[in-house]
Amino acid sequence: AIAACQAGQADGMIAGASITQERKDSGWLFSDGYYTATQTMTVAANSDITGFDGLQGKTVAVKTGTQGAAYAESLKDQYGFQITYFEDSPTMYQAVLGGQCVACFEDTPIMQASIKDGGLALKVLEDTANEGGDYGFAIFNADNQELLDMFNAGLANIKANGTYDEILAKYPG
Structure with a gap:
């Protein structure tokens, strides 16, 4: 998408x-x-890892260039684990399911939806989330500012009329 x-x-x-x-x-x-x-952080459903302390000397999976990767990178020295980088989420998940990596780091809502929709034998660990940040609609050319302005106006509108809350209740839950 970026390219x-x-x-x-x-x-x-x-x-x-x-x-x-x-x-x-x-x-x-x-x-x-x-x-x-x-x-x-997410592990295989049958894993006995319950938190970051269980990662010492092990390898975790991340997707290159993501906030999940940045989060794992910020923890690796403190908890003594190695990182393997993947280009896409499904391959990263398979590395955990196949035992090549003991855990992966991913955006929480994406991970939860992937587990649910894909029937993946993975579990998101409690108390492993970071503070997080906002998602945004992105453009890469200032000539498209009108598109960004229209997006912002639409977002403000659905927040004001309650549609935004309905969408959040229906999808992320």
């Missing part, structure tokens, strides 16, 4: 893009935040 936007093949991206200063500094232009998401 398509940067190449001008798409006008914008809305795909769980966390609003970060690093991304803003590299040219991303964001809407107002539309959802606050945390990142969390």
Whole structure:
């Protein structure tokens, strides 16, 4: 999605893009935040790991360039684990399911939906979420500012009329 936007093949991206200063500094232009998401640690359903302390000397999976990866990177020295990077979530999940990695770090709502929708034998661990941050609609060309403004106006409208709360109640729950 990022490459398509940067190449001008798409006008914008809305795909769980966390609003970060690093991304803003590299040219991303964001809407107002539309959802606050945390990142969390997930293990195989039959794992005996219950928290970060169980990662000592083990390998965890992350998706390259994500907030989940940044979260794991911030913890690895303190808890003494190694990180293996993957290009997509399904491959990362399979590394945990197949035993190549003992855990993965992912945006909590994405992980919960993947487990539910995919029937994955994984579990999100309690008390492993970070503080999180907002997702935003992103553009990569200032000439598309009108699109960003329209998104922000629509977001404000659905928040004001209650539709936003209905969507959150129906999907993330």
